[in-house]
Amino acid sequence: MVLFGGAGDLTKRKLVPALFNLVKANLLPKDFAVLGFSVDELGLEQFRNQVTGFLPPSDRQTVAWEWFTERLHYARGDFADPDAFNALSNRLGELDVSYHTQGNYLFYLATASKFFAPIVQQLGRLGLSRQENGGWRRVVIEKPFGHDLESAQALNREIKGILDENQIYRIDHYLGKETVQNIMVFRFDNAIFEPLWNRRYIDHIQITNAETVGVERRGGYFDNAGTLRDMVPNHMMQLLSLTAMEPPVSFRADAVRNEQAKVLHAVQTLDSEEVLHSSVRGQYGEGVVETETVPGYRMEPGVSPESRTETFVALKLNIDNWRWAGVPFYLRTGKRLAKRHTEITIHFKQTPFELFRNAPFHKLHTNTLVIQIQPVEGISLSFGAKIPGAVLRVGSVDMSFEYSKYFGAEAYTGYEVLLYDCMIGDATLFQRADMVEAGWRVVNPVLDVWKALPPRRFPNYTAGSWGPRAADELMEHDHRQWRTIGA
Numbered sequence: 001m002v003l004f005g006g007a008g009d010l011t012k013r014k015l016v017p018a019l020f021n022l023v024k025a026n027l028l029p030k031d032f033a034v035l036g037f038s039v040d041e042l043g044l045e046q047f048r049n050q051v052t053g054f055l056p057p058s059d060r061q062t063v064a065w066e067w068f069t070e071r072l073h074y075a076r077g078d079f080a081d082p083d084a085f086n087a088l089s090n091r092l093g094e095l096d097v098s099y100h101t102q103g104n105y106l107f108y109l110a111t112a113s114k115f116f117a118p119i120v121q122q123l124g125r126l127g128l129s130r131q132e133n134g135g136w137r138r139v140v141i142e143k144p145f146g147h148d149l150e151s152a153q154a155l156n157r158e159i160k161g162i163l164d165e166n167q168i169y170r171i172d173h174y175l176g177k178e179t180v181q182n183i184m185v186f187r188f189d190n191a192i193f194e195p196l197w198n199r200r201y202i203d204h205i206q207i208t209n210a211e212t213v214g215v216e217r218r219g220g221y222f223d224n225a226g227t228l229r230d231m232v233p234n235h236m237m238q239l240l241s242l243t244a245m246e247p248p249v250s251f252r253a254d255a256v257r258n259e260q261a262k263v264l265h266a267v268q269t270l271d272s273e274e275v276l277h278s279s280v281r282g283q284y285g286e287g288v289v290e291t292e293t294v295p296g297y298r299m300e301p302g303v304s305p306e307s308r309t310e311t312f313v314a315l316k317l318n319i320d321n322w323r324w325a326g327v328p329f330y331l332r333t334g335k336r337l338a339k340r341h342t343e344i345t346i347h348f349k350q351t352p353f354e355l356f357r358n359a360p361f362h363k364l365h366t367n368t369l370v371i372q373i374q375p376v377e378g379i380s381l382s383f384g385a386k387i388p389g390a391v392l393r394v395g396s397v398d399m400s401f402e403y404s405k406y407f408g409a410e411a412y413t414g415y416e417v418l419l420y421d422c423m424i425g426d427a428t429l430f431q432r433a434d435m436v437e438a439g440w441r442v443v444n445p446v447l448d449v450w451k452a453l454p455p456r457r458f459p460n461y462t463a464g465s466w467g468p469r470a471a472d473e474l475m476e477h478d479h480r481q482w483r484t485i486g487a
């Protein structure tokens, strides 16, 4: 496995810990080695110490740790330098012989996106992308995959000139989350929900991704991207497509991805007028998040003091198909919000006749099914129940399932399943070219209108709140409201 960007943050925080978890679970082949490749001048010991720095101290000096660290190697090189790739190719040849990896190479591009195409070019030039004599060559590509529809299409064209689609693994780490994978099991392995999963019974769907963090050390990247690009075409569209897709005919990669792509293509693209009514952008100002006073976005390192980049997005989308016609999907995602919380909520319709409407204290309620993605992972269903007592009162109660209570808490990074699947050649949890492009097709009109009409009142929400007032108005306009996410 070659880790381009081997000295970077993703390698240390996620990839190496995930690989190590695979070692502990006995899911890595014994003929295995990692070659970190990046521009940093590092000695072998330094590299090994650096990348294992995020492993829990209790795992150090164990047999598994020794086995793993012996297999970590490093080569220094500039991604723009063809000579560095010549040397890399020779080095790979040597490691292939020492570790009997039989020419099976997994290239992981954990680099800035501007290097994706040039690295693939170099792999092509050196024949490292050619699959022959039974060996496989696969390339994992991190996000951001393009910065709009056109650039994503161009990147697809470039890499597909060198690699077959089945060699390309476009990663979206949301698909590594247990609860995200569970959406499919929940929907298609239970007989009771799917019959209700349509316009006849569902009023609308909300998808919320709230973060309490700001831009951390990524101001430079983020200020050019913004929340719309950073979160919507990828993570939010994955959540939407898994919630809205038709049942696939099998669990094979293309059967699943065909259905995801189909529903993404059915998302109505907004015209300019609709962008004005169906989208909201926001940027946080100074505030208090979970008792800590934090600076406004414009004060963050790497961010321009006059920045007009959005850190919050809310969208109302419609899907043009028989299942979802007339059922709006409301999406919101933002940084420095009140609470870290990601969920999908299915809001069912009112009963056709409100039998208890005249009961004293009757509170109007509807059934909601909440799929909680993080930090709590679980599913809960709320329904009306009689409150005990002589006077008829109806309230809302919950039936809920929490992953950790049933299965215990696992210290997984979410990358384990993705790396493992990639090694066994299962692309179900990776994005195909058409899916990535379909995601960009949805956000492109919003990008265009926002660019033409720069925001006038940024910052427009306080850090630690639930986003700009306009996001609530988006719902109020439709006589709905965002689900209250408790403390």
Ligand code: BG6
Residues within 6 Å of the ligand: 143, 211, 230
């Ligand atoms: C990344 C974005 O892809 O996802 C970040 O670039 C964001 O800006 C992160 O914070 C959210 O991931 P998670 O797993 O913490 O929800």
